[in-house]
Amino acid sequence: MSDLIHTADETVQKAADAISAAHHLVAFTGAGMSAESGIPTFRGESGIWNEYDPLVLDIGFFKQNPAESWRAIRDIFYKKAAENPPNAGHLILADWEKRGVLKHIITQNIDDLHYQAGNRSVSEYHGNIRNLVCMKTGKLVPFDPSVFQDDDPVPRSPWGGIYKPDFVFFGEGIPADAARRSAQETSQCDVMLVIGSTGAVYPAAQLPQLAASNGATIIEINPNSSAYTNTITDIHLQYKAAEILPLINKLLRIQE
Numbered sequence: 001m002s003d004l005i006h007t008a009d010e011t012v013q014k015a016a017d018a019i020s021a022a023h024h025l026v027a028f029t030g031a032g033m034s035a036e037s038g039i040p041t042f043r044g045e046s047g048i049w050n051e052y053d054p055l056v057l058d059i060g061f062f063k064q065n066p067a068e069s070w071r072a073i074r075d076i077f078y079k080k081a082a083e084n085p086p087n088a089g090h091l092i093l094a095d096w097e098k099r100g101v102l103k104h105i106i107t108q109n110i111d112d113l114h115y116q117a118g119n120r121s122v123s124e125y126h127g128n129i130r131n132l133v134c135m136k137t138g139k140l141v142p143f144d145p146s147v148f149q150d151d152d153p154v155p156r157s158p159w160g161g162i163y164k165p166d167f168v169f170f171g172e173g174i175p176a177d178a179a180r181r182s183a184q185e186t187s188q189c190d191v192m193l194v195i196g197s198t199g200a201v202y203p204a205a206q207l208p209q210l211a212a213s214n215g216a217t218i219i220e221i222n223p224n225s226s227a228y229t230n231t232i233t234d235i236h237l238q239y240k241a242a243e244i245l246p247l248i249n250k251l252l253r254i255q256e
């Protein structure tokens with residue numbers, strides 16, 4: 001898709017103008033943000049759930065069947081994340097934070113790519129893959145590939161427990177700090193950029209709805225429709241995040 005096609009779409013300039021005029025811009029990101037980094041989304045044509053059973057990320061199942069869960073988790077998140085760096089969209093959001101254009105990111109993603117791109121004002125609503133937690137002691141350790149032994153799919157801690165990735169499984173609560181900060185940023189924002197989320201996973205999905213009910217302008221970047229598109233979205237950019245964010249960046253009218 002060329003720049004010419006993008007610029008011919010006046011909604012792109014409209015979005016750039018809303019971002020330029022924002023006092024407190026917050027981005028809410030979902031799996032689509034990382035699709036062009038090669039990490040598949042959960043749903044959709046090449047979604048993870050076409051290949052794996054969502055049960056592997058259920059906390060009750062994990063406790064009973066750690067080997068089955070870990071085999072899938074390793075393939076889905078650790079192998080892919082290790083191979084795939086932040087994309088052009090992540091890099092634009094990092095640049096916007098440095099320039100003061102973007103105040104905060106609330107991400108549902110656990111892949112660490114906003115951090116790797118350089119963003120530091122980030123609420124990881126569903127935790128992250130950077131750390132492992134020992135299920136016996138609750139101790140956190142940074143992930144290191146050497147925890148995986150060739151003959152055992154389950155990484156084990158030196159304290160006699162098994163490790164679980166420090167991200168939120170189905171059936172677990174949202175980390176308290178991330179929940180608090182996300183609620184605060186959502187209530188403060190006057191423009192929310194909703195990128196690559198179906199809006200199907202609660203309680204995260206309600207944050208854009210709360211922003212909209214507080215009067216924030218909702219700009220959605222998603223090649224498809226989501227639960228937000230025909231309900232709260234003011235400007236829908238039907239493009240891939242890594243393609244459109246660099247173009248929006250060129251169209252910003254910000255005095256620095």
Ligand code: NAD
Nearest residue numbers: 030031032041042043108109110111196197198224240241
């Ligand atoms: P989802 O998989 O349910 O939906 C992804 C959305 O992204 C869809 O609406 C799709 O149309 C859109 N999309 C696909 N490609 C895109 C692109 N290039 N640019 C912009 N949008 C694109 O994801 P969700 O709504 O985030 O919810 C699923 C849950 O899955 C989240 O809680 C998240 O924690 C988890 N998850 C995380 C990762 C990750 O960390 N990268 C990957 C898969 C799932």
